[in-house]
Amino acid sequence: MQKDQGALLVEVLLLLFIPEGVQSCHITVSSSTIQLGSPLLAFCPSYCPVFGREKLQVIWKLDGDIVPNAQYSNDQKTSSVYFNSFNKTTGLLECYANSSSGLQLVDKILISTGYLPTPPTNLSCFINLTANIVACTWQLERNSGLLTHVTLSSSRFVNTSSSIEHCEVPTNSEYNCTSIMSQMSCKIPREFFDNYKPLAVWVTVKNKLGSATSCPLCMIPVYQVKLDPIIIKDAVPYEDCVSLRWTNGEKAEFLKHLRCEMRYKSEYQMEWVKAEEATISVKERTQCGLIAATNYSFQIRCIRKTLTGQWSEWGPTTSLTTVDRVPTGNLVTWWRMLEATPDSAVKIQLLWKPLNREEANAKQLWYIVKKSSGLHQRDTIMCNTTALNCTFFLPNGIKRAFIWAYNTAGASPATEISLAARNGAPVSRMQVSSNDDYSLRVEWDPQASAKSYILEWCKTTEEHNCGINWKTELGGCNTSILHDNIQPFQIYNVKLYPLYEDCIGMPAQAEVYSKEGAPDFSPKLKLSTVGKSKAEVHWKPIPLERQNGFITGYTIFWTDTHGREYSSTLDGLSTKFEMKNLLPSTTYHVFLSSSTAGGCANGTVLMIHTNNLDNEDIRLMLLVFFLFCSLMIIVMCMICIMRHERIKNRFWPSVPDPAKSQMGKWASFIEEKPKMIFNTRDVTQIITSDITILEDWQGKKSPAESQTKDIPVSFQDYFLACNKQASSFTEDTNKWRSYINVDTVQYAKVITGGYREQSPPTSVYVRSDSTQPLLCDVSPVPQNYENMWFHGNNQEDSVFLVEEKNLIDFPLLQGLQIREDGEALSLFN
Template sequence: MYVAQKQPKPPPGGACVHRTGQESPGRCGYGLVTMESLLKSVMVMLFAFIIPLENGVRSSPCAEIQVGATVVVLGSSVNASCLLREGCPLTEGRSFRVEWHLNGQVLAALPPANQSSRVFGVYVPSFSETMGYLTCCVRQETECQIVAGMEIRAGYPPSAPQNLTCLTNLTKPYTLTCKWEPGLETHLPTNYILHTERNSKTRTRPRVYQLPAGENVCTILRADFPLFSKMRISVTAQNALGLALSEPLFLDPMEAAKFDPPVIVDVQAEPYRYGCVKLWWKLSEQQMWVLNNLAVEVRFRMWESEAWTVEMKRIDMAGLGEALEQCGMQHGTEYQFQMRVRYGQGPWSEWGDSRTRSTLERAPNDKLNVWLKVLRAESETHISVQVFWKPSKNFRANGKNVSYHVFLLGLPDRGRQQIVCRTRELHCEATLPKGTKRVYITALNSAGESSRIAVPVYQLRVPPGLEPVSDINVCPVGNRSLQVTWTPPVSPVVTEYVAEWRPLLQTDPHFLSFQLLDRNETSILISAGIEPYRPYWISVYARSKDDISLPCTVQGYSLQKAPSAAPNLRVGDIHHTRAKLAWDEVPLEQRNGMIQSYALFYWDEGGRTQVVWVKPAERRVTLTKLSPMSMYKAFIMASTEGGSVNGTIVTFRTGTADAWSDMLTVVPASVGLVLLFILTTLACFTTLACFTKHERLKMRFWPMIPDPANSSIKTWTEADTLPDFPAFQNIKDIQDPTPVHLSWFSLLDVLEGRQEKSGDGVPTTDDTWLQGGDLVESLTGSTDLPGNCEQEPLRDMVPYATVVFASPYRGQARSPSPIYLRSDSTQPLLGEESPSPKPYQNFRFQEGGRERPQSDGGSSVFWEEFPLLSVLNVNDAHGEA
């Protein structure tokens, strides 16, 4: 195997070590005299790395370890053996076994070749660690004693260095610096060797420079390289697993030199040569000895511009001290100049310091694009106008201090022009006499004045035959551009369009921009000065030869997002079932887009949430159907195309219902009920009238009920009052269409000649029919009628009646009042009387009927208790009841 040898330590500071030809050519191949011998040495080193010459040995008094190689390729297999020495106290006369450990992990040991062998082997199929410590251990019972160990490293052979470049520094001290890319990671210490070789007339002189491990930059001093002859440079990468050579680099160190930036001494504008300047320059003091094969680049730009114009010039020995001429610049414009230099095809130096100079001024030339619009009439004799202009593509100001004049030409008999506006801005506002047809504008600088431009003055009106544009629309293009389109009018007199725009938050004319468009153009892309989240006001005018139409205006955003703030919600009038809420419009600078809608969220104490959507033009809402005396919370959300923002939550409480509110509620309800009752009554009468015309329906819904007031009892004769009542069906005079047979109804005639009771209370013979109360008892079922209200049989009885006449009612001129007697019956009456009727007393009948029976409660109680029998009250001849 290969036995690692100690390398000489490099000098401190990381500089490469130079070895000359007088040194011994032995170690690591350094110091070889010829390139051929160097290559032979490299081959010997490669063979030494790949083919191991002897095993590495790590031993101890008890054992020694032998391995195939202490440095292996990562992932390859490893074989090792542990030889136990004779006389080792750990194994002599004891029972033991040998274990292998790799970084603390137990490995499976190979069995010895025979029982007497003291060599124990191990096989690692894949060594996956970049560094490992392999140990041999003798185990006795529970203890394991390490008897030998060895460190093994794993990695990869080096890859060939790439992108070898060298750069010459001509600033003292002169040096040649080379650098390269190391390639893939090897996980092993890798050294680099720089080889240089230059050809002279007599011999080839190689040089070898050793670098510290890991360094990939080497700097060579001026004594070891020529300036004006070719060199061959290469790099060798080397580690314990092998070496690799880079592609050789052939270069002239002078053409690899990077010069210092040149110095611009002065810049002067050339007299009578507009747009031309001269530059005086020089090299740095340490490089002024270079006299030929130089190239310089001059770049220039207008002041505060970002675009440079670059021109390259070749410099020979004769032109080294002369000034450089630079032309093609605008007149009267301040420029910034810089220079850099290189030798041959070498690298450019850095750009030198800047110098500024203005070119000669000249009168402005070419035309301006002008846009004039009438604002209003100041008086009966003057109008107010705004004039905007900007340079056309070919316009040249040809000077720094340019001003603009807007004027009127006087009449031939009035002489000179009348200045209405003089400014350095690109706009002005002026007052013109009414009837002015055109104004003129010129640009001036210190060198002269441009030709005048006539601008017609058009009144904003609806001229005949010239309609405004329609269907104007704006769409964002990216985040900083707007695409505006419109539908042109059908009028053939349109010659051009004028599009103007400005930020909606800015009213200063300085922020207004415009562009003139051909009649065939129906769209414009606006990108100058457009910012996201800002509103822009855009108008388009149609122009003819003699008129201009009214504008068509639209508002647009290049990019929208949620408003920066939500509107403040205010609580207005609150009633018991409704509440009014209002809010202010979101300020324009906080909208960040077009407000699409407002959404009002509100909820009660129970958490029941409702939403009301409001159009962006409306800023108030009335919440209805609220619960009286309830707490509510609400907030408003404002939305744009880019997002939404929620406002703060407000709290309000509904009130109680007042009298006026009750009246407003009750009166309409009452009126409605009255109308409903009237309609229902009319419907009932209509139905009743319909039913009365149909006897069958009438009898089914309203059956015939006998009416005592209309009864035929009044037509009965004395013969009809025979004791064999109540056979009413045998009486032929009764004409009741639907006779009703009473369960018990009697007519009694009181004898006219009856006597009154004797003084001792004994009744006479004339009223023997009343003796002992037999008659009353037979009628009432009890002799003790008054006060007998608690007897159970009477509770279910219905009082019927017997009418007693003092004399036959047909035979008396003066009819006595009928006597009413109570009767008890279990048959229900037609009218539902009280189930517990009041007790009644017997009456005394006076002779001739003059004395009427009196009850305890008075005569009024008599007819009130029996309203249906009140019609039987027969009037006497004198009209008494």
């Protein structure tokens, strides 16, 4: 620091005594490269010819930021700025002149900072016999932050003894090698060293702030040999050993005695295991105590027997697999009863734990299960598999079985399987809790007579089948940690079986989560019923795989159109809820929230619209309507009963059947003249038959002809006409004729006979002035009292074109009289 202050003082004195004419418009500093954190003093002239002869106000900037005025120092000729500690790795320092036209840049300079180089350390050199060079490496403690040049120098010495004991840096070097900073290594060619003469080597580091040199290394190259990596030529496994053979390389064959070491690791190990170092003249090594049927990797390195020079690099890896051996140890078994068949055979699932690597002694094991204890006995083999479980039917009465593990080298000792009954006492207390996210902790009260315990667990699902995991604990234990196949947010069913001398205890079981979380979703609400003031919704429970914890409860929320919110909390077993006290004809938004110990999840929104009427109201209205309809039906029935005859005559009038009439027995009006008194009030006792006698109308007649006088009609002429037209009547009985009512038609007076001594009135019929046709192409439909026989007649002049034999069936016609010109005519005179 004192050196820096002295340099600054000298610089200030020089600047003060510089002649004015010599002064230029530039920033002046002692050096543009300084040590990081050291002070910095810079000068800028106050007068510059470029800006005229007036004195200028100088403003300093560092990386675009104005330097505070407190750091300025101005005099008549210059302006200076002082930094007590310059902590920027690089900084742009600028000098501005504040003239009338604004700020004008006078000069700028880039300041770089760094550290003085430090001497390199850990300088080491060795001779490579294959490449015939001396290779050196070193280390630098820190990066100076500046451009650095690293040079490796070497020089040979004449005085061997003095040079090695008192190694100093020579005044000059024979060979210089410039190295890249990232490599920190150099090589000295063969022409610059002798194998048996001392060689001095040193490293120099230099930058703009200074230089540093490492401690020199003096060596005789032939004693600093580093062998090439050792290559294993042959590896032979046998029993639990491996025999290795290797070579040193062509250039190192003159080295007869070496010190070598070997390291190895199995496929199940992460770290290398180092074997004991040994001086080896014969390039061979044997390693024993290895696990059978296991893949091993081997590497070897060597150094000179005197340990001078350097260890060679570890050679290429050689891998091999040790041979199989006979399995040892007994299998740990467990069994489950699946079902019983009608023939008393029991279906058994047998499970067992795999042997460890030291006991299996093979990559692949087979397992065989038999009823007898002899592996080679000729009895039924119940299982022969490579899996860790098998299922078979055990005949009734068999209480034990045997299992073996075998490989290509042989079979293990037999392990007995006890198939005792499961009717023992269970443990008095068992508690299962979470140990961490991937394990469970089980605690129980131990049973005094229990030899051991079996813990069985599996992930609970909607299906009945699940993957069984199990483990064995000794009889004195009361705690166990379950690790296999435990995952967070999954429910597990844990069972504990105590094993007694002659039986197996009943299981104690519990369900537990290693970690609980919020459900994946909340159930979707569905509407069951809705009324005027209440509504019921239901939902399906969340599947076990997606609950992520025990459902502690449900909360149902509903909101009306006015923003009023309501809620209700339910237990975790609920599947429906009825909302009450709702407003009629109102829309509600309803959703369900499901909760566990790890959180909650909200479901989708269900919109419910209440009715104007409730079900009870609708039923009451239907009841009133039914009663009203019933009353109306009863009243109508009573009216029908009371007015039976009138209603019957109204809709179904009584028409006498002429075929069954007794009128044929009546006396003719010739024998006894009927005396009928017409009573207008008693209409029902009048029997009338109006007969219309029409004149024959042949085609169209002129109006003059239609105005002729009425011609009297006699029945004798009428019957003569009937006889003449008998033939035409027979041929055209099925044809209809058209009749036209004309002005010349004269209606007759009809006197009807009395019914049972009653006096009938005389009916006078006048002619009609209507010109409308009475009959068309098709005969009109007869009335209820008309006889269809008359409409089948083909005569044109009269409707009484009947045969005499047919009139006998209608006695009523016998009593008809036609009065014309004061004379009474009878149809049968």
